[in-house]
Amino acid sequence: xxxxxxxxxxxxxxxxxxxxxIIRGMCSAGTDIMAVVKADAYGHGYERVCSCLARECxxxxxxxxxxxxxxxxxxxxxxxxxxxxxxxxxxxxxxIRQHNIIQxxxxxxxxxALSANAHGVVRCHVKIDTGMGRIGLxxxxxxxxxxxxxxxxxxKNLSVEGIYTHFASADSSLPEDIAYTDAQExxxxxxxxxxxxxxxxxxxxxxxxxxxxxxxxxxxxxxxRAGIVMYGLHPDISIALPEGIxxxxxxxxxxxxxxxxxxxxxxxxxxxxxxxxxxxxxxVTIGYADGYSRLLSxxxxxxxxxxxxxxxxxxxxxxxxxxxxxxxxxxxxxxxxLIGCDGEECITADELASVYGTIGYEVVCGISKRxxxxxxxxxxxxx
Numbered sequence: 001x002x003x004x005x006x007x008x009x010x011x012x013x014x015x016x017x018x019x020x021x022i023i024r025g026m027c028s029a030g031t032d033i034m035a036v037v038k039a040d041a042y043g044h045g046y047e048r049v050c051s052c053l054a055r056e057c058x059x060x061x062x063x064x065x066x067x068x069x070x071x072x073x074x075x076x077x078x079x080x081x082x083x084x085x086x087x088x089x090x091x092x093x094x095x096i097r098q099h100n101i102i103q104x105x106x107x108x109x110x111x112x113a114l115s116a117n118a119h120g121v122v123r124c125h126v127k128i129d130t131g132m133g134r135i136g137l138x139x140x141x142x143x144x145x146x147x148x149x150x151x152x153x154x155x156k157n158l159s160v161e162g163i164y165t166h167f168a169s170a171d172s173s174l175p176e177d178i179a180y181t182d183a184q185e186x187x188x189x190x191x192x193x194x195x196x197x198x199x200x201x202x203x204x205x206x207x208x209x210x211x212x213x214x215x216x217x218x219x220x221x222x223x224x225r226a227g228i229v230m231y232g233l234h235p236d237i238s239i240a241l242p243e244g245i246x247x248x249x250x251x252x253x254x255x256x257x258x259x260x261x262x263x264x265x266x267x268x269x270x271x272x273x274x275x276x277x278x279x280x281x282x283x284v285t286i287g288y289a290d291g292y293s294r295l296l297s298x299x300x301x302x303x304x305x306x307x308x309x310x311x312x313x314x315x316x317x318x319x320x321x322x323x324x325x326x327x328x329x330x331x332x333x334x335x336x337x338l339i340g341c342d343g344e345e346c347i348t349a350d351e352l353a354s355v356y357g358t359i360g361y362e363v364v365c366g367i368s369k370r371x372x373x374x375x376x377x378x379x380x381x382x383x
Contacts, residue, residue: 006285007253009367010340011044012376013052015232015248020057022244023226028219034061034083034206036227038069043291043364044231044249045373050076063225067092070101083125087135093117093157102161106135111152118157125162125204126152128191130184132168142190146198149191153200162204162222163192171211171236181216189220211235214242233360234350247348249364250340251371253286255304255332258324267321268313273298281312282324284336289317291367292338295356302336305329306343309336339363 024033036042041049046069053059054077061081064070067088074082083102090113096103102123105111114122126149129136139145153160165188169177185207192205206223208216213224214235228235232247260280267273267281282304288294297314302322309322324330339349349363 005254005372006256007251007290008372008374009043010250010252010374010376011048012246012248012250013048013056014376015246016044016049016052016230017057019230019232019245019248020053020059020226022242023213023224023230026213026217026242027224028217030219031208031217031221031224032061033057033059034063034223034225035059035230036063036085036225037073038063038065038085039365040069042228042231042361043367045375046072047076048373048375053077054080061223067095067101071095071099074099074101085127090114090117093122094119097122104135104164105137105152105158105160107137108148108152111155111158115155115157121157121159123159123161125164125206126160128163128165128188130165130187131180132166132184134166136165142187143194145187145191146194149195150198150200160202162202162206163188163195164204164206164223167207167209167212170209170215171239173238181212185216185218209235211239214239228361231364233348233364236359237350237354247339249349249367251286251292251338251367252340253284253290253336253338255282255324255330255334255336256285256319257283257332258330266313268297268316270314273313279312279323280325280328280330281321282309282327282330282334282336284320284322285318286336286338286371287316287318287320289368290371292320293352293356293358293363293366296352299355300352301347302338303340303342303345303347304334304336306345308345308347 035053040046050073062073063083063085065086070082070084085104093114097120105124105126127136129138167181170181188207204222206221208221208224210227210229232245261275263275263277265275286292294315300311301308304327307327312321312323349360353360353363
């Protein structure tokens, strides 16, 4: 590590590859992995993650949120299929086509606008809103939905290659949520079957997200959209991860100063923490501008020399303070683990999320760009 390092994220491409192997082993023979790499690969970094997935893991399908992300991924995945799951302004139809991107169709009106702005054929998958209530075709029943998709297949300049939906509560074990997901799944399967009866046999039908991969594998889904589980985190904390799946990212920083403060000394902004006794505190070189949430103030813990140390007072923009009283040999330059393992102790992004009422997705996606990513396989750094 360079002496200038203050905070960094270590991304294990070996763990990523192993996670993909495990997910692939869980899926049916006719189901390919679609790697969801939106939001800079969930904060892990497009370049190394996408390159590893395509070149080492044999992943042929990728999913992103928007056109900018698709173009970024295309640089590292020149031959793979890239699906934009969300909305792209129809005025960008030509850019979509020129980069050979697959666009999600969210409505009939949108399909017509996309067609009007294209000077050639745009590849697309039709999104069906089966109960998420977000984007997609919303029809009364599968037959009506199939009829609408049939009309979309005839729209000029569009090549419909598949249909997909997104489960709203596949990460829940409540009976009513299981029934709801069953209904969503049946709706898209019935729609696909009705289309097939009319002679429209689309190459792709996909509905399995990370939660479904873990809990309800279905061989009829041609693609398994592996998102958070591929990065080693829980779709929901109540769902057990498949055996062998491990977090891909660790977050670390260093101690800049260690000092002893007397009883009654105030720590950090707002004087929200006052030392109940003489304490040894350490200042850590990370803060909320690095993506370590201010909501962890006086709540979060981190690992120092294999021991858990509590945050004292408010997390600052670039720094924070921890109680190092139980680590008498701590000194400036020591590495502090915010996410990851040190000795027998581990802190996961899911654990951090539970402390301030969010999900692991937000924790890893929120680690800011000023935190360099260090890749264990390539030993290279993106600043």
